[in-house]
Amino acid sequence: MSSDLYCTDLVRRFGEHRAVDQVSLDVPAGSFFSILGPSGCGKTTLLRLLAGFDRPDSGDIFIRDQRMNTVPPNKRPVNMVFQHLALFPTMSVADNIGYGLKRRKVAAAERRKKTERVLEQVGLPGLGDRMPQQLSGGQRQRVALARCLVLEPTLLLLDEPLGALDLKLREQMKVELKHLQKAFGTTFVYITHDQSEALVMSDRVAVMRNGRFDQVAAPDVLYREPATPFVASFVGDNNRLDGEVLGVDNERVRLRLDTGGEVSGRPSSALAVGQRASLFIRPESMLIGADLPASFSRIETQLSTTLFDGANSRIETRLGERELFARLPQDGSVGDLQPGTTVSLGWEPQRATVFAEAQV
Structure with a gap:
């Protein structure tokens, strides 16, 4: 062309x-x-x-x-x-x-x-x-x-x-x-x-x-x-989680979070065990609820508030000092969530991207 x-x-x-x-x-x-x-x-x-x-x-x-x-x-x-x-x-x-x-x-x-x-x-x-x-x-x-x-x-x-x-x-x-x-x-x-x-x-x-x-x-x-x-971080909304690389295998990075727990995502480039890293995951890629597939990464957070915006309604939760957002399903299947409730969030690892620790 x-x-x-x-x-x-x-x-x-x-x-x-x-x-x-x-x-x-x-x-x-x-x-x-x-x-x-x-x-x-x-x-x-x-x-x-x-x-x-x-x-x-x-x-x-x-x-x-x-x-x-x-x-x-x-x-x-x-x-x-x-x-x-x-x-x-x-x-x-x-x-x-x-x-x-x-x-x-x-x-x-x-x-x-x-x-x-x-x-x-x-x-x-x-x-x-x-x-x-x-x-x-x-x-x-x-x-x-x-x-x-x-x-x-x-x-x-x-x-x-x-x-x-x-x-x-x-x-x-x-x-x-x-x-x-x-x-x-x-x-x-x-x-x-x-x-x-x-x-x-x-x-x-x-x-x-x-x-x-x-x-x-x-x-x-x-x-x-x-x-x-x-x-x-600049293009669209993204949640960020920081931690240390535990392992890299089959194009997947395992990360030990600073707040505790282990999650996974796909690497953006070569990463080494022990390296500081940041995982980014879109709100719409996060699913809400305890009944998630075993292959999913998951974290336990505390609900701060529900933000109503029609089809784009979402919840705001906290994990340590981080605010995290997840898109609410339109069928209302998560029920009546109240502030302070413990909320499980999970995602398919290939939907998250892991970078060497972000300075943005």
Whole structure:
């Protein structure tokens, strides 16, 4: 598969600080690629390098095999959508969308034709004469996308564009963005600190920390097979248990917990007997109750509270100083649990991942 974006060993320094540190990426044509990470991890700096607003200290950026390091922003086949949409309030929707075409000296009749077509594509037919303030937040978001997509860029860079929307609209726009990207076939490079956005919309996700990528993979692989403790803790909810390695056999690690007892999980890498290690297990992979298969790992915890959230309801328990969460079954089969009750939690060892003791 051909690549619309290919970068090798990008570095951007600010004094002694490396905001982007030896980053390489390969984004296939027509894909939705997200860069996920906490504030300050370097993702916005990386996006600025791709857009041409900043230059790398070393490394290379290629868009469709053309080296872009010294190409100015207005000469790159790239457009960018920001969190603050910056629509022109005194221009109509159609004029906002057609602004870039006008700057390119596209004839008025052709501008009108392209604008009407892209309005249809983003689900806003007939709204070209309205002013931005007459539209809902979601509609303004689509106008901002249309303004970029009408220019037919190779890459569309999106800098946390849903951050200013309320929760319900943000959930709606996640689905719409995914559908729009597939409909246009434009390569999207999307940065966010919101794991749900990245997991729902993306074909591949890069998890960034301290200027580097910890892991680049499909969303389901990131979730089920995290490569580092940081990815395990940052992507989705995870329970963590610390202890010492008792043995490694048949791709299974046995761990003596600091709180007592023995549990098992699959190793993320080579581990040695006596080594400190951390086991991560998702709440939905934990089963509740004493009647669990003999092959399961199990621990005894004390119930703190029940957290009702519809189908995602769960319990919070304590094991030593650790808070642990387990998903409640929807059939209510665990009965009426009361705070202070001893609760057995268990899991299939292959559903848990064991790392050398996590420093996250």
